[in-house]
Amino acid sequence: MKIELEGLNHTYDVEVLRDLSITLRDYKAVGIIGMSGSGKSTLLRILSGLERPTSGTVRVNGHDVTNPEYRKQVGFVFQHHALFPHLTLLRNITLILEKTRGYSPDQAKARAMELLDLLHLADQAHKLPKHVSGGQAQRGSIARALSLDPEVVFLDEPTSALDPILTFDVLSAITELRDIGKGFVLVSHVMNFVRSFADYVIYMHQGRMAEHGDPSILDDPRSPELQDFMAKVPDCTFR
Ligand SMILES: Nc1ncnc2c1ncn2[C@@H]1O[C@H](COP(=O)(O)OP(=O)(O)O)[C@@H](O)[C@H]1O
Numbered sequence: 001m002k003i004e005l006e007g008l009n010h011t012y013d014v015e016v017l018r019d020l021s022i023t024l025r026d027y028k029a030v031g032i033i034g035m036s037g038s039g040k041s042t043l044l045r046i047l048s049g050l051e052r053p054t055s056g057t058v059r060v061n062g063h064d065v066t067n068p069e070y071r072k073q074v075g076f077v078f079q080h081h082a083l084f085p086h087l088t089l090l091r092n093i094t095l096i097l098e099k100t101r102g103y104s105p106d107q108a109k110a111r112a113m114e115l116l117d118l119l120h121l122a123d124q125a126h127k128l129p130k131h132v133s134g135g136q137a138q139r140g141s142i143a144r145a146l147s148l149d150p151e152v153v154f155l156d157e158p159t160s161a162l163d164p165i166l167t168f169d170v171l172s173a174i175t176e177l178r179d180i181g182k183g184f185v186l187v188s189h190v191m192n193f194v195r196s197f198a199d200y201v202i203y204m205h206q207g208r209m210a211e212h213g214d215p216s217i218l219d220d221p222r223s224p225e226l227q228d229f230m231a232k233v234p235d236c237t238f239r
């Protein structure tokens with residue numbers, strides 16, 4: 001995956017991202033960390049094309065993120081699963097494949113079952129989101145995000161709404177996806193997971209990349225901001 005930011009600024013009523021410029025080449029998984037309000041979600045929304053930056057250029061794998069075509073080929077997973085509540089996990093995926101990819105019902109079902117199987121959900125396929133655990137629903141959201149065959153999958157605190165057991169379950173499932181040939185950009189507060197999954201880490205502080213580099217920056221932070229953050233962030237049990 002390649003990510004290029006040139007003079008990226010984003011403002012709501014205040015400046016939220018301040019003059020970010022960076023080129024990242026050949027990373028599989030970029031982890032974004034930082035305190036609440038530091039601009040992580042905004043950066044993720046811009047990278048995924050969900051939000052247009054106020055100024056600057058942003059390219060992902062060479063695609064200009066403001067191009068509407070780009071948005072059609074990204075997958076996004078939010079803190080809370082965004083499955084249609086009245087549809088089974090299976091139908092949540094087949095519907096997308098039929099409506100946006102022109103699959104026949106049989107083709108859609110076959111592909112959806114492959115994806116559910118990949119997320120260890122084959123036996124839950126015919127259940128509604130409210131009848132599965134929060135971790136299973138979140139894994140269903142990931143399967144649905146993959147259904148569009150995105151080049152890059154964006155995950156914004158995918159386990160923040162889950163208890164520790166379900167968190168482990170979802171992060172293990174994401175870990176298994178690392179080598180399926182997609183890029184991943186994710187925000188997480190589970191440092192052990194970021195350390196093992198990401199091959200590049202960005203620490204956001206007040207709208208800037210206060211420190212970034214390979215995951216060893218988590219063990220040996222140089223900036224006072226990241227040192228302070230690492231001292232405060234709770235230890236979380238993941239491997
Ligand atoms: N849609 C919005 N309208 C106005 N302000 C926003 C909006 N989204 C985020 N913000 C503000 O931008 C800042 C960064 O938010 P966000 O990117 O969500 O940070 P994080 O994900 O790191 O917690 C915060 O001060 C937040 O209040």
Ligand SMILES: [Mg+2]
Nearest residue numbers: 040041042156
């Ligand atoms: Mg956020």
